[in-house]
Amino acid sequence: MSIPGSWYLILSALLFGIGALGLLIRRNVLIMFMCLELMLNAANLSFVTFSRMLGDIAGQSAVFFVLVVAAAEVVVGLGIVVAIFRRRSTAVADDISGMRD
Amino acid sequence: MTGLLLATVARTIPDTAVFIAGALMILAGGIGVIACKNPVHSALAMVLTLFGVAVEFIEQQAEFLAAVQIIVYAGAIVVLFLFVIMFLGVDQRDDIHDEPLVAQRPLAVLLVVISVISIIALGFEASWAVGPHHVTGKTFGPYQNVGEVGRSVFTTYLFAFEATAALLIIAVVGAVVLARRSGAATSDAAIPTSEPTAETTEEVAS
Incomplete structure (x- = not known):
């Protein structure tokens, strides 16, 4: 309770940076997805921190909805990855450069 | 005065220890996600990060979200990731050193470092929306988190x-x-x- 909110915000910024870095430097689509999840978690951490700092529960409701949307996004995204893999048998982003074939 | 300071520090130590433990879990897991060659190891490192985030949620008295974080992320999403990794076969040829675009990786590192530094600097400089950066607002009292979140979600x-x-x-x-x-x-x-x-x-x- 006595930890300053800015510590959590710095931690959140660092986690977001790690996620963005992974998204930029990795080629495997699955790991890029995981990095997206890391960035969503960083946003959730700042939401909860601001919710505590401002004494407003709405931030935690926002995190609840972010969790639901993240679950839906992962389901659809992994479905697309599996569909692409069946057609092209690759999970590397550089090999998936065309939408038509 | 010294006694008061010592009492304050002694009261702070458990919170600080929990925060540091959670932060280490988050950062180690995040680096593991982007550094492991094997996607299964990346998924397991992501579990570590998600648990760390749940620890930080509990530290900020967001117990409901911590439980949902564990159930939804560690229980469902990571399992889904692992299923898809197993389904596709573990892809070992995602070579870290293979660089199709010239100088993309150094540029990415530079961009991320600049972005994070500017986010933190802006946060300290501009005191975003919360006044001074060390403000900790009032809390909702013990054992009220689930009720508060439920009331917010089901009304507003x-x-x-x-x-x-x-x-x-x-x-x-x-x-x-x-x-x-x-x-x-x-x-x-x-x-x-x-x-x-x-x-x-x-x-x-x-």
Whole structure:
């Protein structure tokens, strides 16, 4: 309770940076997805921190909805990855450069 | 005075220890996700990060979200990731040193470092929306978190909650459709009816 909110915000910024870095430097689509999840978690951490700092529960409701949307996004995204893999048998982003074939 | 300071520090130590433990879990897991060559190891490192975030949630008295974080992320999403990794086969040839675009990785590192530094500097400089950066607001009292979140979700955000239900149904149906259609395309005889149309449209276009 006595930890300053800015510590959590710095931690959140660092986690977001790690996620963005992974998204930029990795080629495997699955790991890029995981990095997206890391960035969503960083946003959730700042939401909860601001919710505590401002004494407003709405931030935690926002995190609840972010969790639901993240679950839906992962389901659809992994479905697309599996569909692409069946057609092209690759999970590397550089090999998936065309939408038509 | 010294006694008061010592009492304050002694009261702070458990919180600080929990915060540091959670932060180490988060950062180690995050670095593990982007550094492991094997996608399974990346998924397990992501579990570490998610648990760390849950620890930080509990530290900030968001118990409901911590539980949901564990159940939804570690329990469902990571398992889904692992299933897909197993389904696709572990892809070992995602080589870290393979660099198709010239100097993309150094530029990415530079960009991320600049972005994070500017976010932190801005946060300290501008005191975003919360006054001084060391403010800790009032809390909701013990054992009230679930009730508060529930009251907020079911009154203020009721419409968003209903839309969430529709979103989940759509996502599940969409995933089933995606998985089924590609399976039918490889095995079914229905594909020749669609392929010539694609070719004719291509000829017309050219």
